Amino acid sequence: MSETQRVGEVIESSTTDFIAQCYELYELPPLGSLVKTGDSDGELYGIVYNATTSGVEPGRRPIARGKDEASETAIYQSNPQLLKLLRSEFEVAVVGHRREGKLCQYLPPKPARIHGFVYQCLPEEVREFSQSFDFLTILIDRQLSVPTGELIAASLRQMGKVRSDDDRGHFLVTAGKELAILLSHDFNQLKAILERIKR
Amino acid sequence: MSLDLGKVASQVERMIATLKVGRQERQQHLQNALDTLSKQADQVSALATKIELSKVTWLVAGLTDGVGGHYPPPPIPDEFAVLATDGSHVDVDRHRSPRCYLINIGAVTLRYGSSPGATLDSLPYLYSGDEEMVIPPSGDGIQEQIIEGTLLGIKRDVAECGQLARLASGLPEAIPAVALLDGTLVHWNLVKYPGFVIEALLDKGFLSYLSQIKRLNNNGRQVAVASYISFPGSTEVVNTLRLALCPHRVLDTDRNCRDCTTRECEAVVGVRDRDIFLRLLEPGERSDLFISRSEIIKRYGEHQVYFFYLKIDDEVARVEVPRWVAMDEAQLNLVHSLVLDQCRRGQGYPVALSEAHEQAVVTGADRENFWQLVESWLIEEHLPSTSSAKSRSKRTRWL
Numbered sequence: 001m002s003e004t005q006r007v008g009e010v011i012e013s014s015t016t017d018f019i020a021q022c023y024e025l026y027e028l029p030p031l032g033s034l035v036k037t038g039d040s041d042g043e044l045y046g047i048v049y050n051a052t053t054s055g056v057e058p059g060r061r062p063i064a065r066g067k068d069e070a071s072e073t074a075i076y077q078s079n080p081q082l083l084k085l086l087r088s089e090f091e092v093a094v095v096g097h098r099r100e101g102k103l104c105q106y107l108p109p110k111p112a113r114i115h116g117f118v119y120q121c122l123p124e125e126v127r128e129f130s131q132s133f134d135f136l137t138i139l140i141d142r143q144l145s146v147p148t149g150e151l152i153a154a155s156l157r158q159m160g161k162v163r164s165d166d167d168r169g170h171f172l173v174t175a176g177k178e179l180a181i182l183l184s185h186d187f188n189q190l191k192a193i194l195e196r197i198k199r
Numbered sequence: 200m201s202l203d204l205g206k207v208a209s210q211v212e213r214m215i216a217t218l219k220v221g222r223q224e225r226q227q228h229l230q231n232a233l234d235t236l237s238k239q240a241d242q243v244s245a246l247a248t249k250i251e252l253s254k255v256t257w258l259v260a261g262l263t264d265g266v267g268g269h270y271p272p273p274p275i276p277d278e279f280a281v282l283a284t285d286g287s288h289v290d291v292d293r294h295r296s297p298r299c300y301l302i303n304i305g306a307v308t309l310r311y312g313s314s315p316g317a318t319l320d321s322l323p324y325l326y327s328g329d330e331e332m333v334i335p336p337s338g339d340g341i342q343e344q345i346i347e348g349t350l351l352g353i354k355r356d357v358a359e360c361g362q363l364a365r366l367a368s369g370l371p372e373a374i375p376a377v378a379l380l381d382g383t384l385v386h387w388n389l390v391k392y393p394g395f396v397i398e399a400l401l402d403k404g405f406l407s408y409l410s411q412i413k414r415l416n417n418n419g420r421q422v423a424v425a426s427y428i429s430f431p432g433s434t435e436v437v438n439t440l441r442l443a444l445c446p447h448r449v450l451d452t453d454r455n456c457r458d459c460t461t462r463e464c465e466a467v468v469g470v471r472d473r474d475i476f477l478r479l480l481e482p483g484e485r486s487d488l489f490i491s492r493s494e495i496i497k498r499y500g501e502h503q504v505y506f507f508y509l510k511i512d513d514e515v516a517r518v519e520v521p522r523w524v525a526m527d528e529a530q531l532n533l534v535h536s537l538v539l540d541q542c543r544r545g546q547g548y549p550v551a552l553s554e555a556h557e558q559a560v561v562t563g564a565d566r567e568n569f570w571q572l573v574e575s576w577l578i579e580e581h582l583p584s585t586s587s588a589k590s591r592s593k594r595t596r597w598l
Contacts, residue, residue, distance in 0.1 A: 057557070063546075079544060080315035081307070081554050 008090065010037055010116040015094070016142070018046065018112040022088040026053060031146075032154025034126050035092055037116040042099040044112050045121070045129060046092035047155045049144050053088040062086065092118070093142055093151075095135035105134035123162035130159040130171070133178040140182055149189050152179070153196030160197070172197050221469075229474050231466040235440045236475060240267045246443050250492075253450040259442055260435035261490030263505070263525075268487040269480050272539050273532035278312030280376040281541055283551035284363045286355040287561040289569055291332075291347040294590035296583075299327035300347065301569060302355050304362045305558025307551050312374070321558040322362065337395040344396045353386060357404035363424070364411040373420045377537045378412060380426040381552050384504045384519045387493045401498060409502045413523050416530075423530040424521060427538060427549055431508075431517035436472040436489060472508060473515040480510035485518075485535050488525055509535065511542045 007029050008020035018037065022028055028051045029035055036043045055062055062082075066075045076082055097108035121129065129135075139152050156175050160168040176194055183190040239246055247262045289301040306320045326332065326346075333343040334350075346354055363378045370376055386405060389397050415422045441464035447455050476486050491504040505525035509516050518538055524530045541549035561569075577584040 060557075077315045078311070079550070080309055080311065081317040081319065081550065084317050084319050085554075 005120040005122060006117050007035065007120050008118045010112045010114055010118060011089070013112040013114055013116075015107055015111045017091060017093055018044075018116075018118075019089055019091050020118040022090070024088075025083055025086055026088050028053075028088050028090050029120050030154075030158060032151060032156075032158045034121040034129055034155070034158065035118050036121055036125070037112045037118045038098075039113055039116060041110070042097055042108070044094055044108050045096040045098070045103075045135075046094045047135070047139065047151065048090050049093050049146055049151050050091040051088065052090075053086060056085050056087050060085070091145070093139060093144060095138050096129065103129065103132075105129075105132050106138070126159055126162045133175060136175075136178060136182055149192045150196070153193045156193075156197045225469050228467050228470050229478070232437060232440055232470045232475050233478060235443055235467065236267045236479070239440070239443050240265060242443075246439070249442060249449065250439065253442060254452065255438070255442060255450060256452045257438045257441070258433075258435050259438045259492055260506075261492050262439070263488040263490065265487045266436070266439070267479065269484040270486075270535070271481075272483040272485075273536045275536045275540050276312075276375050276533070278374045279533075279537060280308060280310045280370060280374055281379065281537055281549070281551040282309075282363060282366045282370075282376060283307045283379040283381075283549065283555040284359040284366065285381045285552060285555035285559045286359045287559045288351055288355050289561060289566050290351055292570070292590070294587035295570060295573075296585045297327060297573070297577075298332060299325060299573070300332075300351055301325050301561075302351075302358050303559050303561050304358055305555040305560070306362050306366055307555045307558065308366055308370075309551050309554075310374075317554075319554055319558055324358070334396050334399045336393075337398065340393075340395060342393075344392065349388060350392070350396070350400075353389060353400055354404075356380075356382070356386065357400050357408070360405050360408040364408040367412050367415055367422050367424075370415075370422070373418070375421040375533055376423070377534055378422060378424045379538070379541075379549055379552055380424070381556065382426060383428060384426045384502075384521065385491050385493045385495060387495050390495050397495075397498065401495070406499065406502055409521055413501070413521070416523075421530065421533060423524045423534050425524065425534045425538060426519045427552060428517040428519070429548055430514060431471075431473055433472050433517060434470070435491070436475065436508075437467055437470050439489075440467050472517070476508040476510060476515045480508065480515065482510050482512050483539055485509045488531075491519070507535075509538060511539070511547055514547060516542070 006023070007027065008022045010018050011021045012019040020035075020037075029048050031048055031051070033048050034045060035048060036045050038044055065079060066072065069075050069078060094107060094112070096103065096105040098104070099108075136152060139148060139155070142148065144151060156172060160172055163171055175197065179190055179193055183193075243262055243265050246266070250259055250261060253259075284307070285305045287303045287305075291298055291300045302324045304322045304324070306318075306322060308318045310316045331346075333345050335343050344350065359380060363380060367376065367378050386401060389401055409424060412422055412424045442450060444463045444466060445455075446461070446463060480486060486508040488505050488507050491506060493504075496503055499521075501523055502521040504519050505522060506517055506519040509518050516538075518534060520531065520534055524534060538549060541551055544550045545553050574584045574586075
């Protein structure tokens with residue numbers, strides 16, 4: 001795995017989700033982006049579906065500090081401890097895994113390990129993963145803290161970004177057709193997603 | 200059933216009523232104290248002589264240049280660092296085995312200026328060996344001193360100072376810095392202990408760490424040390440005014456006070472130093488320097504403790520410094536300006552101390568988790584884990 005793409009570390013994990021903490025404040029992977037974590041047994045793939053930045057300690061709420069400061073940067077310069085007392089976390093829906101070289105778009109046999117490093121997938125990995133749309137079924141079936149339609153649209157936009165202009169159009173049209181089948185019972189949801197991935 | 204607030208309420212009502220009645224008298228005493236302070240401003244050397252010659256049972260502040268002076272905050276340097284440590288501990292629990300105690304030190308370095316940054320650390324130290332549970336006697340003595348309760352609190356203060364010295368020596372560059380401790384530098388409560396305890400904790404501990412910090416001040420490097428007391432309850436300056444009000448040229452409280460009928464000194468009774476300086480100082484200003492005359496200070500040597508009061512906004516704090524900081528104008532100004540700056544950044548309390556406290560704090564839940572960790576380890580190693588029936592009763596409540 002590439003060290004340069006490391007975006008965080010798993011701090012909470014279940015079969016369907018994991019939460020990762022960023023090493024640097026606000027250095028969050030974008031909504032809908034494909035990330036992975038894993039160990040010698042294999043790799044888990046997931047879609048970033050939520051992100052938060054809050055105080056490290058639950059009982060300590062941040063307070064407004066900028067009344068007499070010229071800029072947001074100045075607030076952090078005047079209060080250097082803030083960078084150590086705030087943390088950014090992102091939540092990931094597990095959508096697949098790789099075992100013995102084979103990429104599977106269904107839930108893995110074991111959840112991610114705590115303290116597992118989380119990497120942003122490289123463009124070639126995203127292209128490989130998005131050759132199949134089976135992961136959409138997992139996302140459609142989930143009840144997440146963000147609207148499912150928003151997440152699906154965001155993930156398809158992220159997957160489109162790693163393609164050339166011509167390829168991106170073809171990819172999004174194919175995705176749209178797949179969604180038309182999966183969401184045949186929910187026209188409004190389908191329409192909302194298609195609106196959000198239009199070029 | 201725990202505390203019955205219904206039953207407490209009527210007692211609170213009586214307490215508040217008593218406070219209300221005494222309010223006018225306290226205001227008058229405060230005005231008397233301010234008037235006395237004003238009158239003494241041009242008689243400082245006479246008052247200083249009276250302090251030196253008198254024998255008083257109350258703790259009186261020694262004088263330096265004046266009593267009623269106030270000094271505006273000096274400018275803040277462009278680049279500086281503030282260090283702070285604070286501590287918390289888990290005391291020996293005689294209801295559990297094994298005998299051990301834990302000291303947790305919070306250590307903070309905040310760097311301001313062109314390269315701002317922060318390091319926040321929590322450093323737990325577990326003590327359990329026979330030699331760690333006592334202070335051994337020196338020479339031919341046989342009676343060792345067990346470390347627990349008050350003495351553990353003092354050992355923790357020493358550990359905080361030790362960590363502060365390590366932080367100060369690790370400062371990466373020669374930028375001016377203030378190293379802060381919470382509470383007093385005056386370890387007056389050591390007086391009641393045998394000499395070998397004072398030697399171990401004060402001479403070879405606390406004071407040696409202050410010396411380490413002092414030695415860092417060379418080749419133009421500036422590292423001042425200070426301690427910060429929020430909302431101080433001390434009355435040393437007021438006691439100095441009591442002495443000033445006393446008509447005896449030289450006072451011996453044991454001889455003169457018993458038969459005294461005029462009681463001039465009672466004109467300022469009930470007033471605290473902070474009440475005076477809250478009225479006297481403008482926000483950001485510090486008072487004159489005073490000297491602690493606590494019995495234990497005789498051992499402090501070059502670290503003899505000086506103090507001043509500092510008005511933040513609505514509060515007066517007491518800041519204590521060793522003599523080598525008090526006597527160096529640049530260091531004193533650095534302490535004044537940076538402590539004030541820290542308070543303003545920290546909603547009225549030095550932000551470095553506040554964060555050091557957050558790093559150090561051991562909550563009730565932490566304490567219980569610690570003991571559970573110890574006990575589970577004992578069980579895993581097939582060692583007996585015994586605790587008293589009282590301890591078990593507190594942990595397992597039943598009907």
